Amino acid sequence: DTGVSQDPRHKITKRGQNVTFRCDPISEHNRLYWYRQTLGQGPEFLTYFQNEAQLEKSRLLSDRFSAERPKGSFSTLEIQRTEQGDSAMYLCASSRRTGESYGYTFGSGTRLTVV
Amino acid sequence: AQKITQTQPGMFVQEKEAVTLDCTYDTSDPSYGLFWYKQPSSGEMIFLIYQGSYDQQNATEGRYSLNFQKARKSANLVISASQLGDSAMYFCAMREFSGGSNYKLTFGKGTLLTVNP
Numbered sequence: 001d002t003g004v005s006q007d008p009r010h011k012i013t014k015r016g017q018n019v020t021f022r023c024d025p026i027s028e029h030n031r032l033y034w035y036r037q038t039l040g041q042g043p044e045f046l047t048y049f050q051n052e053a054q055l056e057k058s059r060l061l062s063d064r065f066s067a068e069r070p071k072g073s074f075s076t077l078e079i080q081r082t083e084q085g086d087s088a089m090y091l092c093a094s095s096r097r098t099g100e101s102y103g104y105t106f107g108s109g110t111r112l113t114v115v
Numbered sequence: 116a117q118k119i120t121q122t123q124p125g126m127f128v129q130e131k132e133a134v135t136l137d138c139t140y141d142t143s144d145p146s147y148g149l150f151w152y153k154q155p156s157s158g159e160m161i162f163l164i165y166q167g168s169y170d171q172q173n174a175t176e177g178r179y180s181l182n183f184q185k186a187r188k189s190a191n192l193v194i195s196a197s198q199l200g201d202s203a204m205y206f207c208a209m210r211e212f213s214g215g216s217n218y219k220l221t222f223g224k225g226t227l228l229t230v231n232p
Contacts, residue, residue, distance in 0.1 A: 041160035042206050042222025056216060089158060103150045
């Protein structure tokens, strides 16, 4: 296991459709994070899991967004009734513990385009 | 107020020369960490270097060094001997370790570095 995997890499969807993204963290990492990056901006925090528990959700995560991490392994991020403003790069990251100074390991992201 | 400010939207450097990317930050937390990430066109965020607020010496990692000036709240990234593969977006980020959300990274808007041959 060499890194954080995200699938798909790219997704084009019509407005109003539902989409689901998957993230597979590094196997020994029990902490998982989702970030969103819009064009010309740095990534913004969306949500945090410690094992299977979702411990924080940003106010950026409207009720159309839901994230899960069943069994504390992979995670999914679902967006219902997509809007054009949801177009962004969705980045997943994982870490062993929050005190670690080496930052997180990020995946390559899922780029969502809503048309 | 912006917590992380990167004032250079774009920078150009000649191959083999050094370049400094600016970052200033704003926090009242005495315990924090500063990170630099590289994001090539592929999209992945690659960790480069870390500086803790209590670290006495500036961090270095190979060709990367962090010029940490705590009183000025600046954490500039210096890349020595630039290579063509250094062309990418560079993000400065901060974690504030006190409080409940100490896992959150706050990013700046980034600087696009172009290395010219």
